[in-house]
Amino acid sequence: MTSLLELRNVVRTYAKGGLFGRSARAVDDVSFSVGGSGPEILAIIGESGSGKTTLARMILGTVRASGGSIRFKDMDLADIKGRGQRMDFMRQVQPIFQNPFEAFNPLKRLDRYLFMTARHFAGARDDTAAEAASDAALRKVGLSLAEVKGRFPHEMSGGQLQRVAIARALIASPLLLVADEPVSMVDASLRTAIVNLFRKLRDEMGVSIIYITHDLATAYSISDRVVIMRRGVVVEAGDARATLDNPQHPYSIELKNAVLSPDTGP
Numbered sequence: 001m002t003s004l005l006e007l008r009n010v011v012r013t014y015a016k017g018g019l020f021g022r023s024a025r026a027v028d029d030v031s032f033s034v035g036g037s038g039p040e041i042l043a044i045i046g047e048s049g050s051g052k053t054t055l056a057r058m059i060l061g062t063v064r065a066s067g068g069s070i071r072f073k074d075m076d077l078a079d080i081k082g083r084g085q086r087m088d089f090m091r092q093v094q095p096i097f098q099n100p101f102e103a104f105n106p107l108k109r110l111d112r113y114l115f116m117t118a119r120h121f122a123g124a125r126d127d128t129a130a131e132a133a134s135d136a137a138l139r140k141v142g143l144s145l146a147e148v149k150g151r152f153p154h155e156m157s158g159g160q161l162q163r164v165a166i167a168r169a170l171i172a173s174p175l176l177l178v179a180d181e182p183v184s185m186v187d188a189s190l191r192t193a194i195v196n197l198f199r200k201l202r203d204e205m206g207v208s209i210i211y212i213t214h215d216l217a218t219a220y221s222i223s224d225r226v227v228i229m230r231r232g233v234v235v236e237a238g239d240a241r242a243t244l245d246n247p248q249h250p251y252s253i254e255l256k257n258a259v260l261s262p263d264t265g266p
């Protein structure tokens with residue numbers, strides 16, 4: 001089985017400015033794959049500035065790699081051309097952002113986003129079809145269209161809104177979700193619900209998820225594999241439990257010791 005997503009020696013540099021045109025590597029020679037043996041949750045773990053968001057943007061195709069290759073289902077992202085190919089890729093690879101209040105325009109009703117996605121990515125031809133597709137997706141995240149219709153973002157809680165964002169992504173029937181710190185702005189009590197939802201999406205809908213986080217505890221509880229990054233470089237990668245139970249790299253050990261209290265495990 002070929003991987004759903006494969007990164008090989010991916011590099012992203014940014015100009016540092018200054019007289020000599022120096023550049024810095026936000027992502028430096030990163031290789032890993034996702035979904036080689038069926039749907040999975042891969043956590044990318046690292047502290048602020050380790051290059052996680054840059055990596056997510058390259059996978060979503062919104063930032064170009066400066067070097068290396070990113071292949072989605074055997075198609076190099078650099079070769080995607082024209083609106084048709086771009087829309088097809090966007091349908092299959094959907095983003096979930098950190099702050100759902102920033103993901104939605106506060107002046108726009110939430111159902112507008114859902115209906116628009118249903119029309120663009122789920123082939124809904126009229127209002128009835130768009131409503132049906134939206135309701136079906138909302139039900140997968142424990143909501144319904146009746147609860148969301150006509151409401152503005154500020155009329156929902158952070159946890160509800162993040163579930164609406166996930167439902168919007170699901171309308172497209174994606175194969176891969178790229179979730180960048182999706183629970184860091186959500187109350188602790190709702191974090192587990194969203195984390196459990198990701199598990200359900202993997203198991204029941206066959207969606208693979210790249211779960212980007214600095215939180216080792218949630219990464220441990222949901223991911224199948226982990227990639228630990230520091231300053232743009234992968235320092236350790238492997239099976240989630242094995243890696244986080246027994247980290248080998250000094251940075252991973254430091255991260256584990258710093259973040260987790262002894263009684264919460266891993």
Ligand SMILES: Nc1ncnc2c1ncn2[C@@H]1O[C@H](COP(=O)(O)OP(=O)(O)OP(=O)(O)O)[C@@H](O)[C@H]1O
Pocket residue numbers: 014015025026046047048049050051052053054055
């Ligand atoms: N557009 C940009 N221009 C210049 N430098 C950038 C740009 N985007 C990111 N960087 C730099 O690349 C490095 C990695 O940033 P990135 O946001 O990917 O890290 P991160 O792990 O996601 O951090 P955080 O969790 O704080 O978002 C940082 O040093 C950052 O300053």
